[in-house]
Amino acid sequence: AGYIWAFVATGATLWWITKPTIPGFIAILFYLPIFGALYAWLHYKISFRSETLAIVLSPIILVGIEYLRSFGKLGFPWMNLSYTQTCYPVLIQFADIVGNYGVSLWVAAINSCLYFIIRKPLSKGAIFSAIVLLALFLTAFLYGKSRMRKPIEGVPVDVGVIQSNIDPYKKWAGDFKRINAKLHADMIKAASGHAALVIAPETATACYHKLAPSIFSVFKSATVEAGVYLLVGTLDFDPEKRENYFNSAILISPDGKIIGNYYKIQLVPFGEQVPFQDRYPFLRKINFGGSHFSAGKEYTLFKFEPSEGRIVDFSAMICYESAFSWLARRFRNKGADFLVNITNDGWFGKTPGPYQHAMFNVMRAIENRVWIVRSANTGVSMIVDPYGRVVRQTRLFERCMLFFTINATYEKTVYDRIGDIFGFVGFMFCVPLSFWAAFQKRNA
Incomplete structure (x- = not known):
């Protein structure tokens, strides 16, 4: 199911590649969904233990898989979640600290909060999620407004x-x-x-x-x-x-x-x-x-x-x-x-x-x-x-x-110094998690 979902999403997003190369599009269409399938598999295995834990961990897993998808000669980070926010620069000014993988983590965390709010609107978990969501949004917005007031020099x-x-x-x-x-x-x-x-x-x-x-x-x-x-x-x-x-x-x-x-x-x-x-x-x-x-x-x-x-x-x-x-x-x-x-x-x-x-x-x-x-x-x-x-x-x-x-x-940002640490940490989290999930499957 995860592969099919990612297959449809890839086709809907990148169909225009058929203009110059249909064979190239077909190769990408079948290759990229592998990462979506990996995300769905890990989420599925965790949800057996706890659905709540699966939703909480899903932003970290997603960022780790985005990082993996950008590696080497097959690297193709076109569909990273962070890029959905590039039309709203004020909300992503904190990318100068966390980079695009940190922004992906932020977007995914907001969606996880929305899930808890929609699933049980009046529960304590929903109220806590609403507070976290508001904090995530306001922190990004206020940092962005403050940062963009600084004049550009050079x-x-x-x-x-x-x-x-x-x-x-x-x-x-x-x-x-x-x-x-x-x-x-x-x-x-x-x-x-x-x-x-x-x-x-x-x-x-x-x-x-x-x-x-x-x-x-x-x-x-x-x-x-x-x-x-x-x-x-x-x-x-x-x-x-x-x-x-x-x-x-x-x-x-x-x-x-x-x-x-x-x-x-x-x-x-x-x-x-x-x-x-x-x-x-x-x-x-x-x-x-x-x-x-x-x-x-x-x-x-x-x-x-x-x-x-x-x-x-x-x-x-x-x-x-x-x-x-x-x-x-x-x-x-x-x-x-x-x-x-x-x-x-x-x-x-x-x-x-x-x-x-x-x-x-x-x-x-x-x-x-x-x-x-x-x-x-x-x-x-x-x-x-x-x-x-x-x-x-x-x-x-x-x-x-x-x-x-x-x-x-000439300004060097925090991101310039620390790099894609959020993506790397997410990836390193996914490595042992994948071994754990595979072991769970063998004992199912």
Whole structure:
């Protein structure tokens, strides 16, 4: 029953993945419900001893399983409970302490309280649950209101965001690549005098920049003419191991030189790679309708000079890397003064997918108290402040640019220091609990 429930929930939430890859969606549809089944199994075993205890422990179990679901090459934290609250930033400001798993625990605890209240409205347990629920809500709300009164300080940085709105199915065609390059070049030039750093979407070059110098030179020339720094998505490969190719972001200086590059670390399972393909090369032959990228290993810190004498550092998250709290935290602790998210969500059409994807950045901004600038090929592009407020946002499938002055911030949060401890503790709680449940089954 737990697997069926999770199967339906996964399909209802992620059906839009069928747009670019039906095989990939089927793989995820059958894989992710395993975690829902594990949660249901543990809850079921505990409820034999005490239904009340099962409800009390369910938030801890849920958070532990969310943490497990985010591990490794199969990691897919898209449906974490915490992300249901990203439309209400004032309620989740405490994520700067507890991270997204702590917020998931909070949401689940509130639901457990509601269960006790609804089940026996006039009982002592219901009254106690109502008090706990009120305390949970008011603590989060009052902390959020207080925290959001603090002014945002830091070195000002003028940024420009390109939303080029190129059909992702068309831009890779040989005769269209120059049109794509010219369109991006015009938008880069339009940023002259308005931005120190321009951000273009994931794979905006529509080429392997080392193999198509004539195409790539269009981007570099536009950068020089505009007198800006350009962060642009492209494809790259390892010259020594040609089978290793990467989803990449590179930084171009105002004199047209490449001064930094980042290879995407957390690849989409069954979309950008078949998990464990590096260890078992035969897996590269399996076609889920996606790619076979290799994962990067370096947590790149891009450095640039937005104004004379001031050096600012930032890091880039490519595509759904923004769903991983540990990655943004790693960049922040390495020294990133703000974060960038580049993506191409055009594959998903006018579906909930691009909106779900965009809102991860709200949680990352709050956890790390950092500005996040997002460039999406067809939308949703946005700029999010350190309180998770979306200060600029585009619509889907419009060609446009955003300009805004953000701040390079240096505040380190409690979450930056302690990390995903709530998820880890929940996971460590689930490990012995699973052994206990298995033992109970053998003796049933």
